[in-house]
Amino acid sequence: MSLDVHQPALIGVDWGTSSFRAFLMDGDGNVLESNETDQGVLNIEGRNFLGVLEDHINGWLERATLPVIISGMVTSRNGWIETPYVSCPAGVEVLASNLTRHVAPSGLEVYLVSGLTTRNDGVPDVIRGEEVQIAGLVADGIREGMIILPGTHSKWLTLADGVIENFATFMTGEIFDAIRTQTILGRLMSDGPTSAESFRLGVEQSKRCGTELLHTLFSVRTLTLFDEMADDKTPDYLSGLLIGAEIQGAIVLLGNPKRVWLVGRRSLLARYQQALQALGIECIRTGENIAALGHHAIARAMGLVS
Amino acid sequence: MSLDVHQPALIGVDWGTSSFRAFLMDGDGNVLESNETDQGVLNIEGRNFLGVLEDHINGWLERATLPVIISGMVTSRNGWIETPYVSCPAGVEVLASNLTRHVAPSGLEVYLVSGLTTRNDGVPDVIRGEEVQIAGLVADGIREGMIILPGTHSKWLTLADGVIENFATFMTGEIFDAIRTQTILGRLMSDGPTSAESFRLGVEQSKRCGTELLHTLFSVRTLTLFDEMADDKTPDYLSGLLIGAEIQGAIVLLGNPKRVWLVGRRSLLARYQQALQALGIECIRTGENIAALGHHAIARAMGLVS
Numbered sequence: 001m002s003l004d005v006h007q008p009a010l011i012g013v014d015w016g017t018s019s020f021r022a023f024l025m026d027g028d029g030n031v032l033e034s035n036e037t038d039q040g041v042l043n044i045e046g047r048n049f050l051g052v053l054e055d056h057i058n059g060w061l062e063r064a065t066l067p068v069i070i071s072g073m074v075t076s077r078n079g080w081i082e083t084p085y086v087s088c089p090a091g092v093e094v095l096a097s098n099l100t101r102h103v104a105p106s107g108l109e110v111y112l113v114s115g116l117t118t119r120n121d122g123v124p125d126v127i128r129g130e131e132v133q134i135a136g137l138v139a140d141g142i143r144e145g146m147i148i149l150p151g152t153h154s155k156w157l158t159l160a161d162g163v164i165e166n167f168a169t170f171m172t173g174e175i176f177d178a179i180r181t182q183t184i185l186g187r188l189m190s191d192g193p194t195s196a197e198s199f200r201l202g203v204e205q206s207k208r209c210g211t212e213l214l215h216t217l218f219s220v221r222t223l224t225l226f227d228e229m230a231d232d233k234t235p236d237y238l239s240g241l242l243i244g245a246e247i248q249g250a251i252v253l254l255g256n257p258k259r260v261w262l263v264g265r266r267s268l269l270a271r272y273q274q275a276l277q278a279l280g281i282e283c284i285r286t287g288e289n290i291a292a293l294g295h296h297a298i299a300r301a302m303g304l305v306s
Numbered sequence: 307m308s309l310d311v312h313q314p315a316l317i318g319v320d321w322g323t324s325s326f327r328a329f330l331m332d333g334d335g336n337v338l339e340s341n342e343t344d345q346g347v348l349n350i351e352g353r354n355f356l357g358v359l360e361d362h363i364n365g366w367l368e369r370a371t372l373p374v375i376i377s378g379m380v381t382s383r384n385g386w387i388e389t390p391y392v393s394c395p396a397g398v399e400v401l402a403s404n405l406t407r408h409v410a411p412s413g414l415e416v417y418l419v420s421g422l423t424t425r426n427d428g429v430p431d432v433i434r435g436e437e438v439q440i441a442g443l444v445a446d447g448i449r450e451g452m453i454i455l456p457g458t459h460s461k462w463l464t465l466a467d468g469v470i471e472n473f474a475t476f477m478t479g480e481i482f483d484a485i486r487t488q489t490i491l492g493r494l495m496s497d498g499p500t501s502a503e504s505f506r507l508g509v510e511q512s513k514r515c516g517t518e519l520l521h522t523l524f525s526v527r528t529l530t531l532f533d534e535m536a537d538d539k540t541p542d543y544l545s546g547l548l549i550g551a552e553i554q555g556a557i558v559l560l561g562n563p564k565r566v567w568l569v570g571r572r573s574l575l576a577r578y579q580q581a582l583q584a585l586g587i588e589c590i591r592t593g594e595n596i597a598a599l600g601h602h603a604i605a606r607a608m609g610l611v612s
Contacts, residue, residue: 077531117532120521121511121514121515121522122511122514123511123522123525123528123529124525124528124529124531124532124534125521125524125525125528126528126531153524168521169521169524170520170521170524171489171491171520171521171523171524172520174489174490175485175489175519175520175523177488178484178485178487178488178489179481179484181484181488182483182484182487182488183477183480183481183484184480185477205427205428205429208427208428209427210517210558211516211517211518211519211520212517212551212554212555212558212559213481213517213519213520213551214476214477214478214481214517214519214548214551214552214555215426215431215474215475215476215477215552215555215556215559216427216429217477217481218431218459218475218476218477219429219430219431222429222430222431222432223429223430225383225430225432226423226430228430242520245518245519245520246520246521248518249518249520249521250521252516252518253518253521
């Protein structure tokens with residue numbers, strides 16, 4: 001334990017598409033204070049990124065001179081400062097040595113974590129922000145295995161000896177929304193209580209159909225047409241079909257794990273947990289604030305905290 | 307050749323979701339006159355199906371008393387008169403013996419062709435209207451093989467000894483539209499001239515990725531991000547990915563054909579032909595008006611024409 005434990009030593013910022021989270025940490029990476037808003041990269045009025053950042057961290061900087069490390073979509077083409085992607089495999093050391101230092105006109109100095117890129121089946125893939133969460137898991141002692149961050153764009157990553165080896169993006173959440181709002185399947189749906197049973201039927205159908213969706217999706221219509229499923233059960237069935245197809249696709253691409261770590265929002269994790277367990281895969285949910293742990297690990301590898 | 311060749315003997319109506327087509331035929335199934343409108347099942351003002359029908363065929367009926375045979379989505383739940391689906395396998399004899407006779411309040415008597423149903427992987431599938439087009443192909447001498455009717459919902463059918471054995475629906479066109487209008491992939495696209503080369507790249511990607519789409523679709527974004535594809539080439543690339551995945555899925559479900567028959571609109575057929583040929587499958591485009599041929603074959607099997 002360092003001498004300045006519980007003294008502010010680092011500010012970490014996880015700045016994604018739809019949310020902004022800032023952490024004040026001590027020298028050991030303990031979170032002393034944090035704040036979270038919906039000021040994600042797509043919600044910054046007049047693209048005043050510096051102003052939003054300063055609003056949230058200047059109070060902390062008045063107390064002490066602290067290094068500031070930032071990660072997420074804020075470093076993308078549509079963000080504040082675009083940084084190049086770093087190729088996989090990449091661990092904490094690579095992330096640290098590829099930090100981009102930026103001094104704002106106001107004099108504020110920040111370090112930006114670059115996203116990662118990989119190639120699978122001949123085409124590129126990218127992450128921005130998830131690599132810091134994985135660095136946090138590694139700092140927390142997880143050095144091997146497969147990690148899933150479910151979401152609008154789900155990310156699957158493989159970890160070997162504490163290094164991110166490969167990853168893949170699945171557009172599951174966004175495709176669900178597009179089907180729900182824009183196709184005949186959505187028009188035939190009605191709202192009802194959540195049905196774990198219908199979700200399970202969707203996952204089981206995806207076990208039979210593998211990654212195939214263009215035909216399998218039509219069963220959302222025909223099962224109601226033949227009164228084999230109620231209209232208000234189809235949203236959960238569709239969710240099961242899509243998450244099931246995602247899992248089947250990830251297994252083909254990245255390998256068939258015995259267990260996985262799940263990172264993210266509680267409600268969505270429960271669905272993934274149910275689907276994975278139906279396929280015989282053990283799930284471990286990870287803790288909160290792993291992004292802050294990751295910022296701390298990268299900052300320490302760079303020598304920004306002792 | 308019958309004596310009354312070139313004399314009106316039958317009216318056939320192919321009444322789908324988005325179009326209405328009526329044919330006046332002689333006793334050999336030759337089309338003497340026809341008309342086509344956009345008065346599909348979803349575009350009938352006040353659901354006045356009988357009025358629309360009479361507008362188009364009463365002129366013909368004034369000349370002679372003719373049997374009227376109708377097929378397509380007009381017999382679905384949202385159509386004019388709902389008829390039950392008939393199970394596969396089914397050929398012309400089965401379609402003829404399952405005609406539904408309906409006498410309208412106006413006295414007009416019509417015969418409705420029922421759609422077909424099948425089950426694959428434990429879930430039902432349905433067609434309404436395509437079975438008559440296939441009956442037309444059979445009447446035209448095609449008795450074995452695989453037939454594709456590309457569209458918003460593509461239909462693949464297998465034919466053995468002149469009987470429809472099995473079929474599958476693929477929501478390819480509708481999913482393309484949903485992705486184009488409702489996802490980040492669509493927002494990043496721009497319009498440009500049609501690119502057969504980008505379409506080919508999409509088909510080749512689907513050869514590597516099989517039926518997988520939730521991950522593969524993300525390449526529409528990353529290829530432009532890394533300047534490996536121009537924004538205005540991505541609509542054709544996406545089209546290639548989806549049609550390629552449809553073909554991969556159909557092969558798994560219905561078998562791997564050496565050649566297929568293609569039925570439908572010319573512009574879409576060219577894409578399917580390009581994709582199928584890239585996968586080593588020979589394509590034969592079929593003629594027009596096969597629906598009328600099918601109506602005639604069913605009417606003859608039922609004894610409505612001699």
